[in-house]
Amino acid sequence: CLMLKQKALLDSRLYLRAAVEFGSIMLWFYLVDRTTFFTYGTKSYSRDVLTFIFVTLTAVAAWKSMRKYKAPDMLNRWQTEEWKGWMQVLFLLYHYFNAREIYNAIRVFIAGYVWMTGYGNFMYYYHYKDFCLGRFMQMMWRLNFLVTVVCIVLRNSYMLYYICPMHTIFTIFVYATLGLGQKYNATNTGILVKIGLCVLLIYVCWDIKAVFYAIWSPFMFLVGYNDPRKPTDDLLHEWHFRSSLDRYVWIHGMLCAFLKPWAEGFLQRVDSLAFRARVAARTAVIGCTLVVLALWYEHVYKLPKVEYNKLHPYTSWIPISVWIVLRNMTPALRTYSMGIYGWLGTITLETYISQFHTWLTTGIPDGQPKMLLSFLPPEDYPLINxxxxxxxxxxxxxxxxxxxxxLKTAVVPNKAGRELVRNVILIAVCGSFLWLLSLVIIGAGGWGAGPAVASSTLLDASSTRQLL
Structure with a gap:
């Protein structure tokens, strides 16, 4: 393709079209978030509207998109995608309406995503024993390609999209946990020792703040962040705060994946009981689970934000475990899931990144999304907008x-080899050239801050707090 040979161009039409469409969407992001082409509204919280939207969507999903999985497997793919989907809807509505009163719930949802990073990756590597570099690079592409391009186009820091570095580092940790000393994966003791070592590693590298800063200071260019509307000298504070909140829950995800066969065996034994015994067993399990949930809600969830954050790293596994138990208690619950939420669950990474630049707007490089994209006068048509x-x-x-x-199919082959090395070198060379060219263009054109800085004047004093 680089030599513009006709056959190569024809053979690569699918990938070239994808690249052009991808570039067009990046141009759309720039138009929305770095110009004053559109009007922008301010956030306004309405518990009634938020609840109505979520309840209505859930009712439609349950009525029109209920689907049956092939077998009553615990935590099957459709179920986890549905889980991600409804959590993402609430997470996004929280951002759109600035629903600060559900902050603690959002923290639990984010922990749920990180839990699934530990669970899903452990399930794959433990069962398939596929540690090839090609598959690992495909995962890294999935997590980081879009966010990297968006950061370059809009001159944002990687840490603005903190979910991406969090999932990346915890994915690497799971890969290393099972990839190193693979012979120990064959015994239960070996796995449990590895999980215990993960807890120790996280404690040393995160709970001891001096160690955390010593480890991550060389990577300031990746995980450093400074909100231009709320400047700070501690550029690692955001990364320490965000990653610390969920530093242990991915390990719980690995533990649950390891224990899944025992849990499924228990559920099957309950399912095979006589009717009265089955009802009694399920009632006992559900009752104990609800008691645990009530205690957590009363003594942890109801705490104010700052106090809650202190306990969250050590308690987020409780509501997650409760949800897993309740969602998988009967074969019907394990078999059926809502397709709409499942579909939304497959695009959570894209909806997370895109919300900053085509639903909400940041207005300036590294800015938090404070404004709402509007096609009609925002004061008159908030719901239509x-x-x-x-x-x-x-x-x-x-x-x-x-x-x-x-694009992943074109760039990252399944197996590690000469093609993968060649593609990595080409991406590095072409990317460096385009990055240097962009610096020259920006310097020559005086595009330092971008024209959308004017939109920041629409913000009042109360809206300059950082969105958490």
Whole structure:
């Protein structure tokens, strides 16, 4: 393709079209978030509207998109995708409406995503024993390609999208846990020792702040962040705060994946009991589970934000475990899931990144998303703007998911080899050239801050707090 040979171009039409469409979406992000082409509204919280939207979507999903899995497997793929989907909807509505009163719930949802990083990766590596570099690089591409391009196009820091570095580092940890000393994966003792060593590693590297800063200071260019609306001298504070909140829950995800065969065996034994014994067993399990949930809710969840954050790293596994037990208690619950939420669950990474630049807007490099994209006067048509912006936003996110997968096929082969090395070198060379060219263009054009800085004048004093 680089030599513009006709046959090569024809053979690569799918990938070239994907690259052009991907670039067009990046241009859309720039138009929305770095210019004053559109109008922008301010956030306004309404518990009634947020609840109505979520309840209505859930009712439609349950009515129109219920699907049956092939077998009543615990935590099957459709179920976990559905789980990610409904959590993502609430997470996004929290951002759109600035629903600060559900902050603690959002923290639990984010912990749920990180839990699934530990669970899903452990399940794959433990059962398939596929530690080839090609598959690992495909995962890194999935997690980081989109966010890398967005950071370059909009001159944002990687840490603005903190979910991406969090999932990346914890994915690497799971890969290393099972990839190193693979012979020990064959015994239960070996796995449990590895999990225990993970807990010790996290304690030393995260709970001892001096060690954390010593480890991550050389990577300041990746995980450093300074909110331009709320400057700080401690550029690692954001990374320490975000990653510390969920530093242990991915290990719980690995433990649950390891114990899954025993849990499934227990559920099967309960399912095979006589009717009365089965009802009694399920009632006992559900009752104990609800008692645990009530205690957590009363003594942890109801705490104010700052106090809650102190306990969250050590308690987030409780509501996650409760949800898993309740969601998988009967064969019907394990078999059925809502397709709409499952579909949304497959594009959570894209909806997370895209929300900053085509649903909400940041206005300036490294800015938090403070404003709402509006196609009509925002004061007069807030709900119509919400509907229009959401339609565009979901479409863009879905296309980015598809395009990222298409480009991954072209760039990252399944197996490590000469083709993978060649592609890595080409990406590094071409990327460096384009990055240097962009610096020259920016310097010559005086595009330092971007024209959208003017939109920041719409922010009042109360809206300059960082969105958590």
């Amino acid at each position: 919400f509907a229009l912006a959401t339609a565009v936003y979901v479409l863009v996110s879905h296309r980015l998911f598809t395009l990222t997968g298409t």
